[in-house]
Amino acid sequence: MxxxxxxxxxxxxxxxxxxxxxxxxxxxxxxxxxxxxxxxxxxxxxxxxxxxxxxxxxxxxxxxxxxxxxxxxxxxxxxxxxxxxxxxxxxxxxxxxxxxxxxxxxxxxxxxxxxxxxxxxxxxxxxxxxxxxxxxxxxxxxxxxxxxxxxxxxxxxxxxxxxxxxxxxxxxxxxxxxxHEYVHDPVGKLIAKAKFIIQESFEDNLDMEKLAKQLPMGYSSFRKSFKRITGESPNQHHLNLRLQRAKNLLDTTILNINEVAEQTGFESVFYFSKLFKKKNGVSPKHYRENREAFIEKDDIDQ
Missing domain, CATH: 2.60.120.280 (Regulatory protein AraC)
Incomplete structure (x- = not known):
């Protein structure tokens, strides 16, 4: 929060x-x-x-x-x-x-x-x-x-x-x-609102069915529309935000790995490291030790 x-x-x-x-x-x-x-x-x-x-x-x-x-x-x-x-x-x-x-x-x-x-x-x-x-x-x-x-x-x-x-x-x-963004697409507006809510609370555990009711949308319709517009499911989007935030903290702060995991809402440093490695190909520790090389690679890929 x-x-x-x-x-x-x-x-x-x-x-x-x-x-x-x-x-x-x-x-x-x-x-x-x-x-x-x-x-x-x-x-x-x-x-x-x-x-x-x-x-x-x-x-x-x-x-x-x-x-x-x-x-x-x-x-x-x-x-x-x-x-x-x-x-x-x-x-x-x-x-x-x-x-x-x-x-x-x-x-x-x-x-x-x-x-x-x-x-x-x-x-x-x-x-x-x-x-x-x-x-x-x-x-x-x-x-x-x-x-x-x-x-x-x-x-x-x-x-x-x-x-x-x-x-x-x-x-x-x-x-x-x-x-004049947000003009003639009611479903797009709702998905934009959902993305905003997820971004605002990305470090919390979110119940996507409750989120769909907040919009309001049926959960099945919400999930399909979210994936159609963003290219990923609501839960995957939430996870990717947390992992991207973790990368930013590793790049710009001196927080240790445990503190990064805590600030990004992961229940354990082991679970965080496992998901980070699956997403980025290296552990958080290895990423930080070699971050200049990874940042250079990201710039070339873009």
């Missing part, structure tokens, strides 16, 4: 030269009737509904669960539902909060730089329409989690890596704005 986390980052002249730099990243789960915000932020970032707030950077806020409301000096109050992201612009008064009866889960990234300042004035994104409905988009969830993981690991060069991921997030949102 994702834990609440946030970090405010210092930037150096080198990040400024890069043209895009990240100033903050975070995730927060706000339960019904929680005080909002339910974390202590720097005074410059304090947010109250009555006073609103003005920031100096660009922000993307993604609401993965729950609902609430958003308003700014440029827009009237608007309902924000799960699957919606919204932009905050430098110097623009804004305010937002979850519905106290429902709560929400939010991811955010703050960013700036001379390249970003130019990009955000190119009529790609509209200040007058800062809300974008992405639906249950698993890709944006993956990218926000990668941001958090890279900052937590803080390996050399991570500021440039998180700048690149932020550009990916902007590209994904732009693609949805331009091409």
């Amino acid at each position: 994702q834990k609440s986390y946030f970090k405010y980052l210092n930037t150096t002249p080198f990040e400024d030269k890069w043209g895009i730099y990240v100033t903050t990243v975070g995730y927060s789960k706000v339960d019904p009737n929680d005080h909002y915000p339910n974390q202590e932020h720097p005074q410059s970032h304090e947010l109250t509904w009555n006073r609103g707030r003005i920031l100096n950077d660009f922000y993307i806020i993604f609401i993965s669960k729950g609902k609430g409301v958003y308003a700014s000096a440029l827009t009237d109050p608007a309902e924000v539902t799960a699957g919606t992201c919204f932009f905050l612009y430098p110097g623009v008064l804004h305010r937002y909060r979850p519905d106290p009866n429902v709560g929400w889960e939010e991811y955010w990234v703050g960013f700036n730089g001379y390249y970003i300042e130019k990009l955000m004035t190119q009529d790609i994104f509209d200040k007058q329409s800062p809300l974008v409905f992405l639906g249950p988009n698993k890709d944006i969830l993956i990218l926000f989690r990668q941001l958090i993981e890279l900052i937590q690991a803080s390996l050399p060069g991570y500021p440039q890596q998180i700048a690149g991921i932020t550009m990916q997030i902007l590209g994904l949102i732009s693609n949805v704005v331009q091409h």
